[in-house]
Amino acid sequence: MKLDKIIKKLLPQDDHFYVLLEESAQNLVKAGTELKKLPLCRNQSEREEVAKRIKDIEHDGDSVAHRIFSELNSTFVTPMDREDIHELASALDDVLDHMDGCAHRFVMYKITQVPKAVTQLIDVLNLSINELKNGVYLLRNLNKTEVFQDTFKMVNEYENQADEIFDQAVADLFDKEENPIQIIKIKEIFVGLETATDKCEDAANVLEGILIKHN
Amino acid sequence: MKLDKIIKKLLPQDDHFYVLLEESAQNLVKAGTELKKLPLCRNQSEREEVAKRIKDIEHDGDSVAHRIFSELNSTFVTPMDREDIHELASALDDVLDHMDGCAHRFVMYKITQVPKAVTQLIDVLNLSINELKNGVYLLRNLNKTEVFQDTFKMVNEYENQADEIFDQAVADLFDKEENPIQIIKIKEIFVGLETATDKCEDAANVLEGILIKHN
Amino acid sequence: MKLDKIIKKLLPQDDHFYVLLEESAQNLVKAGTELKKLPLCRNQSEREEVAKRIKDIEHDGDSVAHRIFSELNSTFVTPMDREDIHELASALDDVLDHMDGCAHRFVMYKITQVPKAVTQLIDVLNLSINELKNGVYLLRNLNKTEVFQDTFKMVNEYENQADEIFDQAVADLFDKEENPIQIIKIKEIFVGLETATDKCEDAANVLEGILIKHN
Numbered sequence: 001m002k003l004d005k006i007i008k009k010l011l012p013q014d015d016h017f018y019v020l021l022e023e024s025a026q027n028l029v030k031a032g033t034e035l036k037k038l039p040l041c042r043n044q045s046e047r048e049e050v051a052k053r054i055k056d057i058e059h060d061g062d063s064v065a066h067r068i069f070s071e072l073n074s075t076f077v078t079p080m081d082r083e084d085i086h087e088l089a090s091a092l093d094d095v096l097d098h099m100d101g102c103a104h105r106f107v108m109y110k111i112t113q114v115p116k117a118v119t120q121l122i123d124v125l126n127l128s129i130n131e132l133k134n135g136v137y138l139l140r141n142l143n144k145t146e147v148f149q150d151t152f153k154m155v156n157e158y159e160n161q162a163d164e165i166f167d168q169a170v171a172d173l174f175d176k177e178e179n180p181i182q183i184i185k186i187k188e189i190f191v192g193l194e195t196a197t198d199k200c201e202d203a204a205n206v207l208e209g210i211l212i213k214h215n
Numbered sequence: 216m217k218l219d220k221i222i223k224k225l226l227p228q229d230d231h232f233y234v235l236l237e238e239s240a241q242n243l244v245k246a247g248t249e250l251k252k253l254p255l256c257r258n259q260s261e262r263e264e265v266a267k268r269i270k271d272i273e274h275d276g277d278s279v280a281h282r283i284f285s286e287l288n289s290t291f292v293t294p295m296d297r298e299d300i301h302e303l304a305s306a307l308d309d310v311l312d313h314m315d316g317c318a319h320r321f322v323m324y325k326i327t328q329v330p331k332a333v334t335q336l337i338d339v340l341n342l343s344i345n346e347l348k349n350g351v352y353l354l355r356n357l358n359k360t361e362v363f364q365d366t367f368k369m370v371n372e373y374e375n376q377a378d379e380i381f382d383q384a385v386a387d388l389f390d391k392e393e394n395p396i397q398i399i400k401i402k403e404i405f406v407g408l409e410t411a412t413d414k415c416e417d418a419a420n421v422l423e424g425i426l427i428k429h430n
Numbered sequence: 431m432k433l434d435k436i437i438k439k440l441l442p443q444d445d446h447f448y449v450l451l452e453e454s455a456q457n458l459v460k461a462g463t464e465l466k467k468l469p470l471c472r473n474q475s476e477r478e479e480v481a482k483r484i485k486d487i488e489h490d491g492d493s494v495a496h497r498i499f500s501e502l503n504s505t506f507v508t509p510m511d512r513e514d515i516h517e518l519a520s521a522l523d524d525v526l527d528h529m530d531g532c533a534h535r536f537v538m539y540k541i542t543q544v545p546k547a548v549t550q551l552i553d554v555l556n557l558s559i560n561e562l563k564n565g566v567y568l569l570r571n572l573n574k575t576e577v578f579q580d581t582f583k584m585v586n587e588y589e590n591q592a593d594e595i596f597d598q599a600v601a602d603l604f605d606k607e608e609n610p611i612q613i614i615k616i617k618e619i620f621v622g623l624e625t626a627t628d629k630c631e632d633a634a635n636v637l638e639g640i641l642i643k644h645n
Contacts, residue, residue, distance in 0.1 A: 062371075069367075072427045073360050082427045090420055101378065108386040145503050152499075156492075163531065170618075171538040180395035180610035184402070187614070188385075205520055212502045212512045277586075284582075287642045288575050297642045305635055316593065323601040395610035399617070403600075 016071060017078060017085050018140055024064045024092045025136040031057045031099045032126040038106055039114040039122065051103040058100040065093045080139070084210045091203035092136070095129070098199050102192035109185045117169030121162055121193035128158035128200040135207045142214045148207075155204040162197035166190055231286060232293060232300055233355055239279045239307045240351040246272045246314045247341040253321055254329040254337065266318040273315040280308045295354070299425045306418035307351070310344070313414050317407035324400045332384030336377060336408035343373035343415040350422045357429045363422070370419040377412035381405055446501065447508060447515055448570055454494045454522045455566040461487045461529045462556040468536055469544040469552065481533040488530040495523045510569070514640050521633035522566070525559070528629050532622035539615045547599030551592055551623035558588035558630040565637045572644045578637070585634040592627035596620055 034054045041047040068089045072082050111118075135151040138144055169190050177183050249269045256262040283304045287297050326333075350366040353359055384405050392398050464484045471477040498519045502512050541548075565581040568574055599620050607613050 066368075069364070069423065069427070073364075073430045083424045086424050086427050101382070104382055105385075108382055109389060149499070149503075153496075167531070167534055167538055170535075174539060174611060174615060180614065181389060181398060183611060183614060184395065184398060185389060208499065209513045209516050212499070212516050215503045281583075284579070284638065284642070288579075288645045298639045301639050301642045316597070319597055320600075323597055324604060396604060396613060399610065399613060400604060 015079070015140070016075075017068065017080070020064055020068050020071070021085070021088060021092070021136050021139065022133075024061060024068075024089060024096075025133040027057050027061045027064065028092065028095055028099070028129045029133055031096055032122075032129045035099055035103060035122050036126060038103060039119045044107070044110065044112075047107045051107045054100050054103040058096050061093055061096040065089050080210055081213070084206070084213070088136075088203065088206045088210065091199070091206045092132075095132070095196060095199040095203055098192065098196040099125075102189065102196060105192055106189060109188065111185065111189060115169065115173070115186060117165055117172070118189060118193065120165050121169075121190065121197070124158050124162045124165065125193060125197050125200070128155050128162075128197050131155045131158070132200050132203055132207075135204060139207070139210070142211060145211065145215060148211050152204050152208050155201055159197050159201040162194050166194040230294070230355070231290075232283070232295070235279055235283045235286070236300070236303060236307070236351050236354065237348075239276060239283075239304060239311075240348040242272050242276045242279065243307065243310055243314070243344045244348055246311055247337075247344045250314055250318060250337050251341060253318060254334045259322070259325065259327075262322045266322045269315050269318040273311050276308055276311040280304050295425055296428070299421070299428070303351075303418065303421045303425065306414070306421045307347075310347075310411060310414040310418055313407065313411040314340075317404065317411060320407055321404060324403065326400065326404060330384060330388070330401060332380055332387070333404060333408065335380050336384075336405065336412070339373050339377045339380065340408060340412050340415070343370050343377075343412050346370050346373070347415050347418055347422075350419060354422070354425070357426060360426065360430060363426050367419050367423050370416055374412050374416040377409050381409040445509070445570070446505075447498070447510070450494055450498050450501070451515070451518060451522070451566050451569065452563075454491060454498075454519060454526075455563040457487050457491045457494065458522065458525055458529070458559045459563055461526055462552075462559045465529055465533060465552050466556060468533060469549045474537070474540065474542075477537045481537045484530050484533040488526050491523055491526040495519050510640055511643070514636070514643070518566075518633065518636045518640065521629070521636045522562075525562075525626060525629040525633055528622065528626040529555075532619065532626060535622060536619060539618065541615065541619060545599065545603070545616060547595055547602070548619060548623065550595050551599075551620065551627070554588050554592045554595065555623060555627050555630070558585050558592075558627050561585045561588070562630050562633055562637075565634060569637070569640070572641060575641065575645060578641050582634050582638050585631055589627050589631040592624050596624040 031054050034050050034057070037050050038047060041050060068085065072078065072086060078085060131151050131154040135148065135155070138148055138151065142148075170187060173183050173186055173190075177186070246269050249265055249272070252265050253262060256265060283300065287293065287301060293300060346366050346369040350363065350370070353363055353366065357363075385402055388398050388401055388405075392401070461484050464480055464487070467480050468477060471480060498515065502508065502516060508515060561581050561584040565578065565585070568578055568581065572578075600617060603613050603616055603620075607616070
């Protein structure tokens with residue numbers, strides 16, 4: 001362990017950064033819950049309402065990210081390296097941005113007939129977000145290496161599942177849908193959801209890096 | 216502040232790395248100015264000339280990146296952590312690569328009827344590049360936290376604007392354009408410009424990380 | 431050089447991490463060799479066999495990545511910074527994931543008429559992988575700055591080549607293919623291969639960062 005890390009351990013710290021990161025993770029969970037409602041909407045105005053709520057959550061996320069950044073510049077001792085807190089906050093924000101983008105496109109492209117794979121991808125994304133959230137809460141106990149490892153394994157596993165659903169869904173689309181414009185539209189929705197799951201894995205990778213640095 | 220950072224501050228340093236990073240940022244501005252001309256070209260040969268000039272700027276950028284890399288390997292004391300200079304140089308280079316790609320595709324896909332959103336996306340990209348350039352020049356004054364923060368906020372804001380223009384433009388394309396091949400082509404141009412703005416945000420994130428590390 | 435790096439140099443270390451990273455690089459080479467066979471397959475069942483072998487290599491890769499991660503959490507002294515080993519392992523794994531994705535899609539989209547550009551992109555990807563592998567083996571001699579620099583230059587050069595082949599291939603597709611669904615399918619294969627080459631450059635960038643940190 002580096003000298004500056006030992007010093008860090010000995011100094012008093014508030015748990016503020018944990019709270020902010022956890023708030024950021026909770027925003028993902030909230031957005032995920034909203035996203036689940038999207039395929040169930042009965043009309044465009046219901047879809048617009050859901051997308052609006054996700055946009056609001058995304059604005060909350062921006063404000064949390066901004067508070068983290070401000071505090072990083074004014075706090076002397078942080079529980080983890082400043083640049084790692086920053087990188088994790090950015091990575092979590094990135095997941096939220098992609099979810100917001102998905103919802104927005106869903107509405108704008110006027111998707112009414114929702115393929116089953118959309119629901120499946122949203123479900124897997126929610127599972128991944130939940131694991132990611134657990135990982136963020138584990139930051140308070142960086143010594144629980146094994147629990148962490150299970151989290152990373154699961155996020156990785158969900159990303160693989162999303163890939164498989166995605167590939168199968170696109171292949172089905174090519175087989176069954178004859179309208180190329182419809183193919184482009186639906187594929188765009190698939191891509192958005194699959195990328196959001198990728199971004200969860202990226203965020204879990206940042207977490208993994210933090211864990212590795214501290215053990 | 217870590218011990219090695221204090222030592223760094225006490226040792227003499229030349230400002231060479233700042234100059235090189237600023238040159239890299241200026242290349243983005245130059246490429247952005249050229250990109251603005253692209254939708255105004257009257258024929259394919261004019262478009263080819265513009266794309267050629269952007270390609271030349273991109274080659275200049277490669278050479279700056281290479282010089283930064285060589286100097287990093289031969290200089291003992293750098294004003295910032297070596298790996299951060301490297302990461303920032305790569306991130307700036309990445310923006311330029313994407314701009315070059317956009318111009319190249321614009322010419323190769325023989326886009327003659329330019330949708331208004333292309334001009335809007337290029338304008339927002341230029342605004343973002345300009346803020347990013349300001350951020351790079353601020354590196355000489357890492358203590359000016361608030362000015363930096365404004366820069367990041369603006370780059371983030373431009374990225375959101377680009378997203379909105381993009382989503383609206385694609386939705387319009389689906390509504391109005393009946394030729395699917397034309398949709399694919401134009402969408403590809405939109406994606407390229409939107410991604411270039413994303414890459415500006417990535418580069419601003421690297422800058423933000425450097426600032427956070429040093430305060 | 432930082433104090434903790436000097437201490438690191440003085441302590442005994444096993445070369446285990448080099449071996450694991452090299453195994454990871456070798457997996458890329460193996461997957462690349464399989465990928466080359468894909469355009470030569472005479473029927474769907476042959477294609478499925480190749481894709482199956484690449485999937486197996488990808489599983490091996492996951493297991494190597496997992497072993498690296500476990501060892502990082504249980505070893506006290508590592509030859510490089512832990513977080514750098516982790517980042518490099520992730521970057522190499524990312525290349526493999528994309529190669530596996532390409533092969534999988536190739537089979538699922540039932541691509542029978544293989545455009546020449548696919549073979550060209552696979553060739554360039556293999557050249558890039560080979561340079562990347564050389565770079566990973568060079569980690570044992572971080573002082574060989576110039577050889578490293580050649581490696582990075584080549585990976586960068588191959589990425590540019592892939593970009594050019596890609597842009598030309600897509601332009602040709604727009605010119606010659608009249609079926610939009612076919613355009614979407616083939617373009618997806620091109621994108622996958624071009625992205626795999628991008629990921630090689632990302633991994634080379636991580637290597638470059640490690641080199642810069644240690645000189």
